[in-house]
Every structure is written in C-alpha cells, then in structure tokens.
Amino acid sequence: MKIDVVLPCLDEAAALSWVLGRMPDDFHPIVVDNGSTDGSARIAAELGATVVSEPRRGFGAACHAGLAAAASDVVCFMDADASLDPAQLPRVAGPVMAGERDLMLGRRVLAPGASWPVHARLGNAVLASVLRRRTGAPLRDLGPMRAARRVPLLDLGLIDRRFGYPLEMVLRAGAAGWRIGETDVAYLPRRGRSKVTGTVRGTLRAVGDMRRVMTRHRTAA
Template sequence: MSNITVIIPAYNEEQSIAHVVNDIPKNIVKHIIVVNNNSTDNTASKASDAGAIVLLEKRMGYGYACLKGMEYIAKQKLDPEIIVFIDGDYSDYPEQITELISPILNQNYDFVIGSRNNPELEKGAMTPQQVFGNWLATSLMKIMFKASFTDLGPFRAIKYSSLLALNMQDKTYGWTVEMQLKALKANLKYTEIPVKYRKRIGVSKVSGTIKGTIFAGIKILSWIFKYSFK
C-alpha cells in the first residue's frame, strides 16, 4: 500500500458518497477522508459506514472543506506522499486514481490534473456554463502564464510536500484555480491525464444554480487576474 491520502469534500451527497468511497482502490490508498461540509442529510453516516474517516466542517465552502482535511492530516501526522482530491458526487471514476498518481510515482511529476476535456466526457455531464468557464479560465492561463491546462477539474493529485509549499488560502469556489496558479508560480512539474466523467448523482451546488455559477465565475477570474499582476 502506498502512502496516499484521499480528501473528499462533501455537502449533501448521501446518495453518492458511499459509491465514491467504495470505488477507491484500497490497495494503494491508505486514508480516505470525507469532509462533511455541514450537510443536512445523511452524508456523514453513509461515509462512515463505507469506511471513511469523517470530519465536520461547519463553515460552508469547498476550500474550507479541503483545508479541514489538510488540517487533520497535519495534526494526525499522517505524512502522506501524495494527496488526491475528488468530489463526492460520483461524477469522477475513483478507480482512475491509479492512473492519476502514475505520473507522480513514475515520472517525478509534482501535480496531475484529471482532465475532462476528452471524448470520454459523458454527454450532459458538464453544463454549458461549466464547459465555457473551463475554456475561458484555461485560455486566460495559457495567454497570461503560458500554461497548458485544459481543465479546472476537481479530480487531482499532488505531492504532499508541494501542496504544503503552495500555502493554499481560498475558502470557497476558487480553490482549484488557486492551486493551478500557485503551481505555475512555483514552477511545479505538472501534467494532465484524460479521465472519464459521468452525470453526477444529485444536483450540483455550484453549476446547478445561477448564484453558484456567477460566484464561482467571479472567484475564478479574480484569482487569474490577481496573479497576472503579481
């Protein structure tokens, strides 16, 4: 078993969270941490029953949940080699963690994004605003930073030491783009691999609402322009 820890932020994912936990390859993952982001359903109990470590983060926000998971790792001195982030909605394929971490283990990459920008994207799995938002954000990063990212996908793996060095700060929608921008600034060796992506179970809390879409878009663009002037 490799020393790999998976962090799964989850808000009201009682229908999907056990599927995500169960499909994670246990032969390579040592710890599975589900951060219950103040859910009002049975997300926590479903995750616990599936065998995950369950934490509670009452402050609402994707970044808050990710930071809670990192805080637990530090306090418990788990000292993983690699951290994998994956959503709790079962849109990603957890079994692809093996492929996701391969460039880190075998080619000494620091950071790997699971890109949904490929023919294996299930029709209707991403909303038009998600597709446009990803295109806009990655195009701006290409123009401003010469980046080669094609996606802001939440399914990602990073060396734990590299993640700590990034000093992540964003508490809400900007977490993923912050990580990518800081990785560019830190000259981390990064790559993408194509991953499968299906329609999520339940309704998206971001792209599924007008408010979520607008706030996510503003946050992502603000991070990009902030870093373009640094």
Template sequence: MRSDQRRQTASPSVVSMPVQCDLILPCKDEAAALPALLALVPAGFGVIVVDNGSVDGTAEVAVRCGARVVSESVPGYGAAVHAGVLASTAEYVAVLDGDGSMDPRELEPMLASVVAGEATMALGRRRPVRAGVWPWHARAGNAAVVWWLRRRTALPVRDIAPVRVCRREDLLALGVQDRRFGYPVELLVAAHRAGWVLAETDISYHPRATGTRSKVSGSLVGSVRTARDFARVLR
C-alpha cells in the same frame, strides 16, 4: 455507464506496490453518492470525507462506508479541501469531487506518475461520457477561465484541475489561500510559479449520482458565483 457497471469492470492497479495516499472528498449533501463512489476507491488509498455543512446525513453514510470523516464549518470548496489536507497524514494526497461524477480508479495512473517523479502534480481533464453531462453554462465558464489562465500564465491546461494528485507537503508549501471555488485556480497559478511539472490526463465525466445537486454547475447562478471566485483569484 451506470455505477454498477463501472464496479464490474474494475481494472488492476497501476501502482505496483502499496503507496500511502489519502483521497480527500469535499462533500456537502452527497450522502446519495457516497456508497457507490467509495466502493470504487482502489486499494492503497485512504479516504477522508470532509463534511462541509451537510444536512442529509453525509457524515453518517461516510462512516458506515469505512471513510474517515472531518467536519469543516467554514463554507467553501477550498475550506473543505484544506481541512482534508491538514487532516491527512499520508505522503500523497488526491482530491476528487464527492458527487459520483468521476471514477476514483482513474487516480491510479495519476498517482503512479507522481510517485515516479514524472510530474509534481497530476491533473484530470474532464471528458463527458455523453451529451448533457456538463451543462453549457458550466462548460462556458470553465473554458473562459482556462483561456485566461493560458493567456496570463502560459499554463498548458485544458481544465481547472477538478482532480489532483501530489505530495501533501508540496501542496501545503504552496500556501494556497482561497477558501471558496477559486481554490483550484489559485493552486494552478501557484504551482506554475513554483516551477511544478504538471501532467494533465483525460478522465471520464459521468452524470452526478441521483439525489445530489451541484453547487457549481447545478444552476446558472451557481456558475456565475463560481466565475466570480475565479475572477478574484486571477486579478
């Protein structure tokens, strides 16, 4: 489904009252994706775009679209996410990729489950909307990491938490240290050890916005580099 179609089919908010939650978007060269993506952010969510070394005007586009921009000079997904969490002043934080592949409206029921106390952290499991959205090498790497997580920790997850919602203070208290692509895996392991209740739900996984390129699944080299980061965390 195209982004314009998705805008026309917005669903009503699941959260019955305004809840203070910041949506953190770690971004590197995602200027082409941001206008359509930010237009879908539900009411009740603030937006923090963390510019992680972009050269395509990502920060300027984000500001024009009404987002708050934080710059993080240390390269890496974990570094960008952590910078966004530190910059947030909201009670809750949500994390979503800034490439337009996921719909922020699907954060609403996830946030509702955390606010209601049904889960300490709500997680999104990617379900491709059509064939070819998720390259084979990225899917295979994800499956290997999930298998290892389940085998080593008995975590009942089916994805590596590309989308997450939890209380900000709870997240900071975990003390996640990885600043590269191993961040979500370390987060899952730390949350499991801390006794968090994790709730995983399916989310739609769309093609990236035209004009953007994945730092993870865009190439076999990128997937291998990410797998290396995962392996370091799982030792």
C-alpha cells in the same frame, strides 16, 4: 502508506456508497463534511472513510481541511458526487508518485448521460486558456481530480476558501515552477444537483471567486 484522497462533501448521501465502494485498495478516502444535513458524514464513516468536519462553508475550506488532515506523501482530490470514478485515481496520481510531475489534473471527458452545461464548459475553456498562458502547462481543463505531494502543496500557502481554491492551486504551482500535467478521466452523470453549475447563483458565485483569485494573483506577480 496509502494515498489519502480528499473528498469535499455537502449533502452527497446518494453518491457516497458508489464513490467509496470504487476506491482503489491503495487509496484512503478523507470525506470532509461541510455542513451536510442528509447523513453524509455517518454514511462515510460506516463505509470506512476518515471523516473530517469543516463547519466553515466553502469548497476551498473543505479541500484545505482535508489536506491538513492528510498524512500521506502524495494527496489526491476529487468530487464526492459520483461524477468522477475513483478507479481512475491511479492514472492521475501515478506521474506524481513516479516523480515525473509535481501536480497532475484529470481532464474531464464527457461520458454518455453526463451533464456539463454549455456555459460551464465555455467558462472552463477560458480558464484553461488563461492557465496555459500563465503557467506554460498544456492544460485543457481545471480538473477537480488531481494529485500532488502534500508538504509542497501546503507550502504554496493557498488562501482562497471558496470556489477559487482549485484555480489558485494551479496558479501558485505554476508560479513556483512546478511541472504540471494532465491526463484524461471520464466525466460521469453525477448523483444529485450540482452546487455550482446546477444553479445560476452557484455559477455566478464560482465566477466571482475565480475572478478574485485571478486579480489577487496578477497583483502579487
């Protein structure tokens, strides 16, 4: 069975052709349309992806809808904006498939021409530091390209449906004793404008979501 790849999508028509065209043969894309108005869902379907509609807005809502729709043993996640190369998915999924890791993240390494604002990089570094202390995993990035086994991931009971979803995944995995690893992946120039770091409002919303996840996790612990 191919490995399902969850791609949360909100108006990524400009990027989907490149992203889906570079999907490795052993990986199957599940594009979760989160209210696009630019024809993203139609383009994804025409290019052979499974398309899932998630009307509830939120990055975590889209990710979790894709996870629920997946059927493969190992499931990957990645952004649909062309900032990550699907051809590098095997290096992230490989250690999980081999039973060496329970959760793998792709550490973003800035490629020429890519944009990663200083404030976003600093915030990411702070989060990575917190995660190293909380989980013991040698993480340097809250990487959006990641892989884990589907059933154990569902069993973690992730509840955030906004930008805190990726952080909650790592925190809960660490608390459950998962073996968490990281490998380098290229961070490329994205197509279109970022919904998070590309706007002040998006950045503040993401920070607020992650702060709530941190507080909830600290209280539960």
